[in-house]
Amino acid sequence: MDEQQQKLKRSLKSRHVTMIAIGGAIGTGLFLGSGKAIQQAGPAIILSYLIVGVFCFFMMRALGELILADTSKHSFIDSVKEYLGDRMEFVAGWMYWACWLTLAMADLTATGIYLKYWFPSLPQWVGPLAIVVLLMLVNMVNVGLFGELESWFSMIKVIAILVLIVVGAVMLLMHSHIENRTVELSNLVNHGGFFPTGPMGFLMSFQMVVFAFVGIEMVGLTAGETKNPQKDIPKAINTLPVRIGLFYIGSMIAMMVIYPWTQIKTTSSPFVQVFAAIGLPGAAGIINFVVLTAAMSATNSAIFSTSRSLYSLSRSGNAPKRFGELSAKAVPNRALTFSSVILFITVILNYIMPAGIFDVIAGISTITFIFTWIIILFAHIKYRQKNPEGVSYFMMPGYPITSWLTIIFFLAVLVILLFIDSTRIPLILSVIIFVALAWGYSLKKNKE
Numbered sequence: 398m399d400e401q402q403q404k405l406k407r408s409l410k411s412r413h414v415t416m417i418a419i420g421g422a423i424g425t426g427l428f429l430g431s432g433k434a435i436q437q438a439g440p441a442i443i444l445s446y447l448i449v450g451v452f453c454f455f456m457m458r459a460l461g462e463l464i465l466a467d468t469s470k471h472s473f474i475d476s477v478k479e480y481l482g483d484r485m486e487f488v489a490g491w492m493y494w495a496c497w498l499t500l501a502m503a504d505l506t507a508t509g510i511y512l513k514y515w516f517p518s519l520p521q522w523v524g525p526l527a528i529v530v531l532l533m534l535v536n537m538v539n540v541g542l543f544g545e546l547e548s549w550f551s552m553i554k555v556i557a558i559l560v561l562i563v564v565g566a567v568m569l570l571m572h573s574h575i576e577n578r579t580v581e582l583s584n585l586v587n588h589g590g591f592f593p594t595g596p597m598g599f600l601m602s603f604q605m606v607v608f609a610f611v612g613i614e615m616v617g618l619t620a621g622e623t624k625n626p627q628k629d630i631p632k633a634i635n636t637l638p639v640r641i642g643l644f645y646i647g648s649m650i651a652m653m654v655i656y657p658w659t660q661i662k663t664t665s666s667p668f669v670q671v672f673a674a675i676g677l678p679g680a681a682g683i684i685n686f687v688v689l690t691a692a693m694s695a696t697n698s699a700i701f702s703t704s705r706s707l708y709s710l711s712r713s714g715n716a717p718k719r720f721g722e723l724s725a726k727a728v729p730n731r732a733l734t735f736s737s738v739i740l741f742i743t744v745i746l747n748y749i750m751p752a753g754i755f756d757v758i759a760g761i762s763t764i765t766f767i768f769t770w771i772i773i774l775f776a777h778i779k780y781r782q783k784n785p786e787g788v789s790y791f792m793m794p795g796y797p798i799t800s801w802l803t804i805i806f807f808l809a810v811l812v813i814l815l816f817i818d819s820t821r822i823p824l825i826l827s828v829i830i831f832v833a834l835a836w837g838y839s840l841k842k843n844k845e
Contacts, residue, residue, distance in 0.1 A: 413544030414629040416551040432663040438602035439593035440585040445606045450641035455803045459777035461634045473617035474709040480779035488834040490710040499762035501699030504692035511689040533737040550694035557687045565651025611766040707732035760823030
């Protein structure tokens with residue numbers, strides 16, 4: 398095996414890294430889950446997205462400094478090993494692998510439902526099968542093709558959001574009328590004020606809002622395959638506040654000035670409701686295409702993320718050696734194939750399992766993402782304790798105060814989830830999985 402095969406290729410361009418970051422921050426949580434979030438908090442959901450966005454930005458800055466400290470590392474998982482030890486790398490790596498797979502399983506299963514909108518007689522298993530095979534083959538070609546496909550997936554989502562925001566702004570300026578109501582800013586406060594559901598409703602909304610951000614840390618897996626990580630990674634992370642402000646907060650404001658928050662439905666995408674109300678032809682079909690794209694994007698990201706996680710784990714001795722082997726095109730094909738096969742098998746099992754059980758699995762996935770973010774922050778703190786000078790051109794702003802505040806915030810979100818019926822069991826199971834992985838590492842070491 399020559400030197401070219403032993404290392405991942407730096408084939409991801411600046412545009413790819415930026416769009417991967419955008420794609421990670423925009424998912425079905427926004428297109429389908431925002432209706433529920435709005436009903437929980439009313440207009441205060443705008444503040445929820447702003448607060449969560451700020452702390453996610455700090456987490457991403459910590460992640461950025463961590464991986465830029467040594468760009469020879471393949472991913473942030475390698476940094477976890479260096480600063481938190483082999484056991485924590487084992488726990489974080491396998492947990493991250495599992496949470497991406499389960500997140501993608503939920504989205505992948507949904508693709509069968511989305512496709513039936515256009516092809517009612519299509520068996521539900523056909524769509525997931527075709528998509529897994531297609532995306533697996535794309536990822537096997539080279540990382541550049543993955544980056545290109547993810548860029549286009551992200552572009553479709555961005556266009557849908559921008560159209561909503563522009564339409565909302567135009568209707569606001571023209572004082573347009575929808576169903577005998579005027580489109581105006583006062584719609585944000587005319588129905589119970591800015592905090593109509595009170596402090597508890599505001600706090601409960603953090604569940605859905607945090608879940609909407611899962612996947613943004615995927616930029617930390619591109620470090621070993623980015624052409625110019627010192628330039629591209631800071632650029633992708635620093636534009637995060639702009640994206641949050643424009644895409645999340647902008648779309649929420651646009652929805653609620655067009656429709657009073659009390660009339661936004663939770664049974665379907667608020668995007669469909671708004672586009673249909675303004676008379677956009679084929680609104681439901683357009684949004685169905687967008688959410689199908691978002692689901693495919695999640696699956697594409699999962700295949701990439703899980704294969705790189707296994708690759709890093711293998712290189713450090715925490716996964717079978719075969720997962721650390723690269724193809725002639727510098728792609729960890731064995732790790733990629735293994736993850737894809739597991740992904741497809743579980744999609745099949747999903748049709749057998751009761752829906753409630755699968756909801757628990759999906760809940761575990763999103764909660765373990767929060768665990769991963771906390772681990773990243775602790776790894777960064779350890780790095781700065783050992784290297785007080787940090788990375789001069791990309792230092793964590795406000796360290797160490799912002800680092801500890803961000804950890805406290807994410808821990809507080811986990812406490813909130815303990816008081817929500819639908820997330821209590823997934824949270825408890827996630828803690829059990831975390832402990833089981835730590836125990837599994839001890840068993841592995843004892844056998845060595």
